[in-house]
Amino acid sequence: MATHHGECFCGAVKIEVSGDPEGMGYCHCRSCRSWSGGPVNAFSLWKPDAVRVTAGSDQLAMYQKTPVSQRQYCKTCGGHVMTNHPPLGLIDVFAATIPTLDFKPGVHVNYGETVLPIKDGLPKFKDFPKEFGGSGEMASE
Numbered sequence: 001m002a003t004h005h006g007e008c009f010c011g012a013v014k015i016e017v018s019g020d021p022e023g024m025g026y027c028h029c030r031s032c033r034s035w036s037g038g039p040v041n042a043f044s045l046w047k048p049d050a051v052r053v054t055a056g057s058d059q060l061a062m063y064q065k066t067p068v069s070q071r072q073y074c075k076t077c078g079g080h081v082m083t084n085h086p087p088l089g090l091i092d093v094f095a096a097t098i099p100t101l102d103f104k105p106g107v108h109v110n111y112g113e114t115v116l117p118i119k120d121g122l123p124k125f126k127d128f129p130k131e132f133g134g135s136g137e138m139a140s141e
């Protein structure tokens, strides 16, 4: 089983993910942009038992604005580590957090809010797929 190691910007918080992600892609929503300071969030989704904090759990803080997202970051450096999505039963470990992951995006979500159109031919949901509580509507590139 593949294992990937990741850490926050300063290295105080270390995590490990094992196996294969449940899905990978890009989120264009305003919340991701505002929190990350970037135009898109490259996500990889994992079952909670595939994700382990191996060091610095006392440094891992959480900010929750909505019931859907528990955004976890390092108290020391402010670096973003991952976002837990309790209603989905999945954790988004940011692709940038685990550099050895072979990032193969399969989908774009919240493309209706994009500020950085990406013409890569991948399916683009206006918001979320139906199974994730969205409209399931597609958007054009």
Ligand SMILES: [Zn+2]
Pocket (backbone or CB within 6 Å): 008, 009, 010, 011, 012, 013, 074, 075, 076, 077, 078, 079
């Ligand atoms: Zn840190």
Ligand SMILES: [Zn+2]
Pocket (backbone or CB within 6 Å): 027, 028, 029, 030, 031, 032, 033, 041, 110
């Ligand atoms: Zn988002």
